[in-house]
Amino acid sequence: MSRQSLTKAHAKISELTWEPTFATPATRFGTDYTFEKAPKKDPLKQIMRSYFPMEEEKDNRVYGAMDGAIRGNMFRQVQQRWLEWQKLFLSIIPFPEISAARAMPMAIDAVPNPEIHNGLAVQMIDEVRHSTIQMNLKKLYMNNYIDPAGFDMTEKAFANNYAGTIGRQFGEGFITGDAITAANIYLTVVAETAFTNTLFVAMPDEAAANGDYLLPTVFHSVQSDESRHISNGYSILLMALADERNRPLLERDMRYAWWNNHCVVDAAIGTFIEYGTKDRRKDRESYAEMWRRWIYDDYYRSYLIPLEKYGLTIPHDLVEEAWNRIVNKGYVHEVARFFATGWPVNYWRIDAMTDTDFEWFEDKYPGWYSKYGKWWEEYSRLAHPGNNKPIAFEDVGYQYPHRCWTCMVPALIREDMVTEKVDDQWRTYCSETCYWTDAVAFRPEYEGRPTPNMGRLTGFREWETLHHDKDLADIVQDLGYVRDDGKTLIGQPHLQLDDPKKMWTLDDVRGNHFMSPNVLLNQMSDEERVAHIADYMANGTKSSS
């Protein structure tokens, strides 16, 4: 289409909307934001006549690459260290994608201006695309990769696993609570605009370095839809900013959404990129370096800061603190060690770190070895069953952590843990901001004004509570993380598949009793609790040796 006819087509499509006079669309999902003073924005309409063929063409390229990868025996070159983490990642990500589709009517309900409804409805279709194309990629891995265990139970494992639950926020957060908080600030302004760069660009690059060029093919294709979504979100944000009354809510939601995205996405993607790769070239960017480029420079400095002049209060302190956690407080390293500690209740295998890895980490994160090196040496020493328990139950100077009630990543930067009695329960938080999110933000009142539409934190938030006081073997069996011989675990603390004696079975993990830190915390007397917390927080500054 020529430029002129494109403009005419857009104008014509705009004629399809009308002002209802008999009845107005049901408001299923409320918001405490107001859009009465919202300026009329008229972003370009997506013309379905060009949209469908464009996406079909993109699809054809993806499916062509898939055929090519199989014909070209891609899996002869894929690093298992990398692909094992995809069992976790690809179990999580189709749900956030489909949730983004489901979030679109919430945004449509909340924002009265029909000018942007069309773009949101097209985004809905994109997100159905993303979810199902990713499920299909995972199926291809299951069919062609050496070890299908974990891929084969993917959606069940996602729904009953501690890490799956962390990831589920990135999804449930899009579709629940205040429609603008969820479907605009959390989903689009923060998750899509900031964090899809690490998810869909940085991570696929790392996949390619580990012999997997299908992940990049699929995820770059997904990412190519993202700029339209980002501009949908930007339009709504500008409309919200036009009304002064929204500003405190925007400030609240930017703090919550930024911090929660950081906690969740940096934990997961940081681990995949730093601990899932075999590429230890010194000039390979670390996750911290990628973060600096994609999130700090491209998002924070180029996208967020310019919004200050429209009245948006930007959480500068939280951006700096997220960076500080990644670069100085070992956030990603702590999360990786936690995942590896929990290997018997994983549905993927985690490779040990070798001298080559140690050297790279020390180069990128000076001081890494003295904090984490010894622990990873213990991990290798305890990799096989027979003479020892799983590492979580051996004394390697590592205390199983408390979980953050809000972001559900444990309070791994121990000196930062906050412990408070909230809703009649002693809860632990990874940070002040996560405490604030639960105690202040997700409440029916905010700074003295009613916020009846704001969401609530619900559910059995501490995963360990569900498995308190049980034998590890029974827990693994309940979760279903057992291979088809009925006894070998799916999760293993190594990658050796060649010798059955090296693989842990239910019998090898039986006899280890698992206790929930939160249940125990709530059983303590006041003095016990104070002492326990002081000890826990001091532990963070000590090395693990």
Place this chain on the structure above:
Amino acid sequence: MADITDQKERSFPKIEFTDSEAGALTFPSSKSRTYNYYKPAKLRATMYEDVTVDVQPDPERHLTQGWIYGFGDGPGGYPQEWTKAKSSNWHAFLDPNEEWEQSIYRNNSAVVHQVELCLKNAKRASVYDNWNTSWLKFIERNVGAWMHAENGLALHVFTAVQRSGPSNMINTAVAVNAAHKMRFAQDLALFNLDLSEADVEFDGAAHRAVWQEAPEWQPTRKVVEQLTAVGDWAELLFATNIIFEQLVGSLFRTELVMQISARNGDYITPTIVGTGEHDYDRDLGYTRALFRLLTQDEEHGAANKELFGQWMSTWVPRCLEAVRALQPIWSQPAEKAVTFATSLENAKSKFSFVLEDLGLDIPKELDQ
């Protein structure tokens, strides 16, 4: 000449031979190559099932920690209480069209190509020049008004509903329905644009006033707006795809436009409107499968039938009111190939057939 003394050494990741192919070793689960957390409907799982089932978790299936976010006034996730209809197993619904991303883009692109070719040929052959004034007027007013209905349903019925269903299979089928409607509404609008640019007497702006003010269209606009105001997602789906689309949508598209266009020298409109009918046929397919499941539910079937009966007593009269108001448009074209009575009779009997298939009684309101 380029200076080659200063080239930075390029750095590449090393690709290694790992032999991580399926079948390279035998060990527990090395042959476990199917998604094993759900039971496929047939012996082998379809692609559709594999990419759709259980992607939206459910506390009744594998979700152990429950929904971790709630609404200010109730639970989060996908509560079954968001409709009055009840099912003993919402997950039993599978979309007979097996829609997932490849089918969405393949099918809709095929339609796009068909419509574009048709419109291009029409322009090249200057076919609009031969259309008589009353037919041009008919298209200008009535097809023009109708495209609003399609667009309203796309955005405020189908897009809205796909947040609310209790399973991923339901919501995805409905999302595809929204895509169909949006595309079809736009195709009608762009056809309108072509006509307004052709060298014929055609007012491309007239459709707005007709939809907003013309007495024959107001009851139709009223039902569409009333539909968008329904909160119960299953009622909305039932009232739209089973009642409105049968009594008003198909009546207009199939029983009127498709029947009379050819006699008025127009083979373009039926090609485009035919794609809308084709979509509706698919969309009716999943809708029937869903409501059949609900009427045949061993535990809740009887209560559901009663509920659907109540929904019909609300929506059938509203739709019939819209239909009766539309009657004058049957006499607008020069060539009146079909009478209103015949068209309505056909629509009613097809509607009755759908109801019978669902095991529902024909509502007495239909005879009014």
